[in-house]
Amino acid sequence: MDGEALALSLRLAFATSAVLLAVSIPLAAWITFTRKRWVAVVEAIVALPIVLPPTVLGFYLLVAMGAQSPLGRWWVDVTGGPLVFSFQGLLIASVLSSLPFAVQPLVAAFSGVDRRLLEASAVLGRGWIFAVFKVVLPLSRAGLVTALVLSFAHTVGEFGVVLMVGGNIPGSTRTLSIDIYDSVQSFDYAAAGVTSVALLGFSAVVLTIVYSLRRRGDRRWVM
C-alpha cells in the first residue's frame, strides 16, 4: 500500500471533516428551524451530491475552479498557483461532495430536539446561537458523531470527484482510491487488493460505529 497516498487520504479526510463541522452545524440548524419556504430548495441542493454522478459534480467544480473562472483567477492572484489539481482544490471539492453526509444526520438529530426546549430558551432571553450550542448540540451528540464519521469515511472513499478535480499527483492529490485505480490500470492486482481490503475493513468498522451509536441514540435523555 502506498504510504504517501494513505497519509494524503487521512489528511484530506481530517481537513474535510473539520471544515464540514464548521459549515454544516449552522446550515443544518437553519434548515431545521427556519420557517422560510425555500428551505426545500436549499435541502435539495445540499443533497445533490448523493444523486449526481461524481463526474458531473467534478466537471462543474473543475470549470468553477479552473484558471478561466473568477475563483480560479483570484486563487492564482493570491497564491501564485492553480486551484485545480492542488490539495486546496481537492479539499473544496471533498467538502461539497461530502456535504449531505454531514448535514443530513445533523438535520435528523436537530429535528428530534423538542421544540418547546427552544421556546423555553427564547422565553428565557437567549438568542438562537446560544440555544444551538447549549441545548441543540448537547442533545444531538449521536447525530454529531454520525455526521463526523460519515463525512470522514466518505472522503476517504471518494473517487470520481477527486479524479476530476485533483487528477493524480503523488503527495498532492493522489489518494488511496486513486492509488487502487492506478494499480489496476498497471495490472498490479496484488497492490490493488491490499489497499482495497484495507478500505473495506475501514468502511465496515466505521459503519459499525455509526450504527451502534444510532442504536444507543440519545435515549439516556428521553424523559
Next chain:
Amino acid sequence: MGDVSATLDVSVRRHVVDAQVSVPLDPAKVTVLFGPSGSGKTTILRAIAGLDGASGSRIVFDGEEWDDGQRLRVPTRDRRVGLLFQDHALFPHMSVAENVAYGLIGMSRAERAERVQQSLEATAAEHLIDRMVNSLSGGEAQRVALARAIAPKPRLLLLDEPLSALDAPMRSRLRGEIRRILTDQGIPAIVVTHDRTEALALADHAVVLIEGRVVESGPVLEVFDRPKDSRVVDVVGMETALPASVVDVVDGVVRVTVESHTITSAFVPTAEGNAPSTFVVGDEALVCIRAEDVSLELPGARSRGSQRNHLPGVVQTVSPEGVLVRVEVDIGVPLAALITRPAAIDLDLQPGSPVAAVVKSTSVHLIKR
C-alpha cells in the same frame, strides 16, 4: 409595573381565535384565561410570548408595543416574560441549577448562584439543586420549572395549564402553593386553565373564552358565581341551568316558574348587569343552581326553615364523587345535588326514592335569556 392602571392589551386573530383581552398588570395580580379545550387560551398565551411568529396579533404591554399585527416586532427573548410550560420543558441534559441559571444573563458567577438559590427557595425546591432533571418527579419538575421562570425576574409570568400534567394529590398540594409563590414574587401573572378549581384557587381576575371569543371577564368570584352570559354557565360548572319565566318581582326578590315549580331567587347585586330589579314579569330567564348549593330532604320531613325553595322530585342516579355523592333528581327537569356520603347513607337514597331538593333563594342565580 408599579402603575396600577397598567394593562396588557391583546388582540389575537389566528385560526378560529378572534379575541380582545385586557389584563390588569398590578403586581401580584393573577388573571386566568379560562375555557374548554380548543377555546383559544393557549393561542393567546403563545401570542403574548411571541412564540408563533407573525401571528396577526396586536399586543401592547403597558404602552410598549410588542406586536403590531403585521410582523413580529419584539422578539420573544426581548419581552422579558416568564413562561411555565404545561409539561415543564426543562432542559433534560442539565442539572436543576443549570436549568434555573439558564436565563440569568449579565451576572457574575456569584450573583448567578445566589439568584438560583433564591428562586429555588421561593418554590420550595432548594433541596433539588444538584439533581439532574430526569430524576425529578412531576411535582418536583414543576417547582424547578417555576423557579427557572421567575429567576430572571420577568415582567409578566405566563402559566400554561400549570397543574394538568400532575396527579391529583400533587395537583391539590401545588395549587395553593403556586398562588402563594405568585403573590410573593409580586409579578403579574396570566394562567391558562380549563379547570374550575384551579382558576378559583389561583386567580383574582377571570377571562372566559369560548370558541375563540371572549364571552365574559371580571373578578373571578363574580364570573364563577354570577355569570352574566348563558354560555358561561356551562363552562364555569353550574350543573343546573333551567329555562324559566318570571312571574313576580317584589323587593328585589324574583319568582320564576320552572315546569310546575315556582322558584324564588334573591341576591345582592355586585355589579352592573343582571340585578334582580332588571327583571320584569314575563321575562324569559335561565335559572342557574350549583350542585353544591342543593340539599336534599325526605318528603314530609319538611322543617320550618328559611329556605324558600322546596322542590319535590324523584332520585334518578346516585354516584360517588370523591368524598361527596352526586345525586341527580328529577323535579320535572333534571337537577343535580352534591351531598356528603353520610347524608346520602342517612337518607338511604336509591334510584326511585322520593326526595325534596332544597335551595336557598340566594343560591339561585338568574340570567336573562
